[in-house]
Amino acid sequence: MKRRTFLGSAALAAAGNLMAGEARSDEQAGGTPAVGRIEEKPRSIPVVQDCDVCVLGGSCTGVFAAVRAAQTGARVAIVEKQNAFGGVATSSLVNIWHKLYSNDGKQQIIGGLTGQVIERLERIQAVTSHGDGKRHFTLNTEELKIELDRLVVENGIRPYLHTFYAAPQIEGDRVTAVFIENKNGRQAIRAKVFVDATGDGDLAKDAGIPFEIRSGLQPPTTCAEISGLPDTILKLIEEHREEFGLARDHGWGSLVPSSDGVRMCAYTHVFNTDASDANQLTAAEIEGRRQIRAYMDIARKFGGSDNEPCLVDLPSYIGVRETRSFTADYKLTEADVLSCKRFPDAIANGTYHIDVHNPTTGRFEFKEPKGDFYQIPLSTMVTHKAPNLVLAGRMISTDRGAFGGVRVMVNLNQVGEAAGVAASLAGSRAEPVFQVDAESVRKGLANLGAIVI
Ligand SMILES: Cc1cc2nc3c(=O)[nH]c(=O)nc-3n(C[C@H](O)[C@H](O)[C@H](O)COP(=O)(O)OP(=O)(O)OC[C@H]3O[C@@H](n4cnc5c(N)ncnc54)[C@H](O)[C@@H]3O)c2cc1C
Numbered sequence: 001m002k003r004r005t006f007l008g009s010a011a012l013a014a015a016g017n018l019m020a021g022e023a024r025s026d027e028q029a030g031g032t033p034a035v036g037r038i039e040e041k042p043r044s045i046p047v048v049q050d051c052d053v054c055v056l057g058g059s060c061t062g063v064f065a066a067v068r069a070a071q072t073g074a075r076v077a078i079v080e081k082q083n084a085f086g087g088v089a090t091s092s093l094v095n096i097w098h099k100l101y102s103n104d105g106k107q108q109i110i111g112g113l114t115g116q117v118i119e120r121l122e123r124i125q126a127v128t129s130h131g132d133g134k135r136h137f138t139l140n141t142e143e144l145k146i147e148l149d150r151l152v153v154e155n156g157i158r159p160y161l162h163t164f165y166a167a168p169q170i171e172g173d174r175v176t177a178v179f180i181e182n183k184n185g186r187q188a189i190r191a192k193v194f195v196d197a198t199g200d201g202d203l204a205k206d207a208g209i210p211f212e213i214r215s216g217l218q219p220p221t222t223c224a225e226i227s228g229l230p231d232t233i234l235k236l237i238e239e240h241r242e243e244f245g246l247a248r249d250h251g252w253g254s255l256v257p258s259s260d261g262v263r264m265c266a267y268t269h270v271f272n273t274d275a276s277d278a279n280q281l282t283a284a285e286i287e288g289r290r291q292i293r294a295y296m297d298i299a300r301k302f303g304g305s306d307n308e309p310c311l312v313d314l315p316s317y318i319g320v321r322e323t324r325s326f327t328a329d330y331k332l333t334e335a336d337v338l339s340c341k342r343f344p345d346a347i348a349n350g351t352y353h354i355d356v357h358n359p360t361t362g363r364f365e366f367k368e369p370k371g372d373f374y375q376i377p378l379s380t381m382v383t384h385k386a387p388n389l390v391l392a393g394r395m396i397s398t399d400r401g402a403f404g405g406v407r408v409m410v411n412l413n414q415v416g417e418a419a420g421v422a423a424s425l426a427g428s429r430a431e432p433v434f435q436v437d438a439e440s441v442r443k444g445l446a447n448l449g450a451i452v453i
Contacts, residue, residue, distance in 0.1 A: 032279055045179060047188045049158060051075040052427040053420070054178060054191035056165045059087020060409060061393045061416035062197030063148050064113045068420030069195075070155040071448055074427055077189050078152065079160045079180055082316055085148035087199065089409055090141045092319035093223040095264050096254055097137045098352045098410050102372035105134050109349035109373045112450035113151075114413045120147050128257040140257050141264075160189075165198065168206050174388050175207055192427035193388045195419045200276045200323045201395035207386055211324040213276065214400055216359040218321035219269040221251075222288025225313040226296070227262045230303040237267060237295050240302060244294040247271065250362040262312055266319070267295055269362040276323035288318045321357060325403065326395050329434060330379035334401025340371025345438030347445065348376040348414030349453055354404035367401065375453070376406060378438045381419060387432030392419035414450065421445055 053069040055062045058080030066078040082091045089095070097118070100110040118137055121127040126143035130136050152159050163182040168175045177190040196203040205211060230236065234251060241248070251267030268291040270284040292311070299309040335341075337354060351374070354367040380397040381390055391397070392415050394407050406412070421444040426433040446452040 043186075045186055045188045047177065047190055049077050049189045051077045051158070051189065051191045053077075053193050053195060053423045054079070054189050055195040055197055055420075056178065056203050057087065057197035057199060057393065058082070058085040058148075058159075058161075059197060059199065059393065059412075059416075060085075060089055060117075060148065061087070061412045061419075062195070063151060064413050064416035065195045065197055065390075065392050065420035065423070066157045067113060067151050067155045068417045068445075068448060069424040070157050070420075072421055072424040072444055074424040076155075076157045077160065077191065078157055079163050079165050079178070079189070081162070081164045083161055084145040085152065086141065086145050088319050089139070090145045090148070091316040093141055093225060093264055093313065093315045094266070094319055094409075095139045095141050095256065097139060098408055099131070099134050099136055100410065101134045101351075103351050103369070104372050107372065109351070109451060109453060110410050110414060112414060112417050112445070112448070114410055116449075117144070117147055117151075125258045128255075138254050138257050140259075165202055168203055170207060173386060175203065175386070178203065192430075193390065193423040193433060195390045195392050195423050196395070197392045197416060197419070199320060199393050199395065201326050201391060201393075204326050204386070204389060204391055204395065205324060207389055209326050209328075209383055209385055209389070209391075211326045211395070213274055213324055214322070216400075217274060217323065218357045218404075219271050219359055219362065220273055220275050220284055220288070220318045220320045221266045221269050222285070222292060222318045223264055223266045223315055224292045224311060225256060225262050226265050227260065227310045227312055228308040229263055229265070229299055230307045233295070233299055233303070234267065236298050236302050240298045244298055246291060246294050248361060250357075250364060265292075265295075267291075269357065270318065271360060271362075274323060275318065275320040281318070285318050289314065321407065322394065322403065324395055326383075326391055326397055328380050328383040328391060328397035330377055330397060332376060332380050332396075332398045332402040332406065334367070334399055334404075337374045337402045337405045338367060338369050340369050340374045343375050343377035345378040345442075346375035346453065347378045347418035347438070347441060348411055349373045349451065350376065350405060350408070350411040352405050352408040352411065354401050356400070356404040367404075369405070374405065376411060376415060378418060378422065378441055381415065382422070382434040384434050387434065388426065390419040390423050390433050392416050417445060417448075417450055421448070
């Protein structure tokens, strides 16, 4: 794939959402040339909420941002296009959270809402802790959905489910409102500060923040929950893949806690996909499900008479690893992660190694950090180009290698919490988010029970 870099222009931002939409090239709109154009009549849009912080995207990153903003006194809205919160962790069935301890196992480096959610799930046997929390956790993703609902409700956040962020209203370099679409039609939410937790950075793109779509994107995977699979399933797939139309690939799976042998299967990849392109995303959804049918057929044919494979669940959407990567005030590098560099504006700590899924073979290419843990600075989430926008999630400013480590959920959960505190502070102080001092954010996080180092 050709490396593409898109630079936002101040002029485009200044003209607001209409120009941003018009300026979108056919390539950006999906690689398919338009068959014509029609003019949309200007219409008056109801503003359904005025708030301090509006979070777009309701993965754990987004929910944790909303919770922390609410807990620091902000009036908060959260907009999610699916019917439930959790993003990849729920709607795409991905059920592993990595360890909360440093590599030497001596120091707890992650707590906060990640720790609280794990404790809440432990009470209902919806999480399995491997190695006493020092290796990883497997979660029941459906119970996680309910826990996230509870967090949103308990913290007085106004939720919008089944609601798509569509476009921004921009004045100067500020996002003043976002247009959303749901069963009630097109509406607007006004906020002092916006947190983009859409994974793809949909608002950041529309606001003109520079981004790139790297060559060799990590390919997406359609996961599935399946019972009755033979233990040898990965070997069987490798032996019979050609007959069933599967490429050479590399996958993994894990048991769903407290289930009767139901496995979460991430056995294949949909190669050559940029999931931020609607047409490629559509094709990938269909191909991902075809792959699952193919390995179910392998299991049925070669799995032996003791096994009765049953497809228990498919995800609401394909698991997307990587799309747009934005440039914020600091770009975290592979060298920062591998050397476990410390940052004065650190808001998250992580140990997950650099893990890049090869774009053509699916192989996991690992590099191990040389130290106890690395850090993610606040400056990867804010930019002088956008005074009231915070990036939270896999789109934060990283190079390819750093992204391979940062992208896991225990890291991004902390990024979400920091985004919420930073957004809330910027709103209450009426100052740009890039000017909010990191010490205040770190203090705010620590006061709320997060581990800040
Ligand atoms: C197959 C697979 C396996 C993985 N395995 C692991 C693992 O074992 N452990 C781990 O920790 N990490 C794993 N990862 C990585 C990790 O899951 C993701 O990097 C992480 O979940 C990304 O979080 P996010 O909040 O940035 O985005 P997402 O989880 O993608 O959340 C984005 C949210 O925004 C919503 N949204 C998007 N656009 C809009 C819009 N326009 N309007 C409204 N809502 C919108 C989405 O519906 C979604 O809820 C895996 C990823 C994949 C794909």
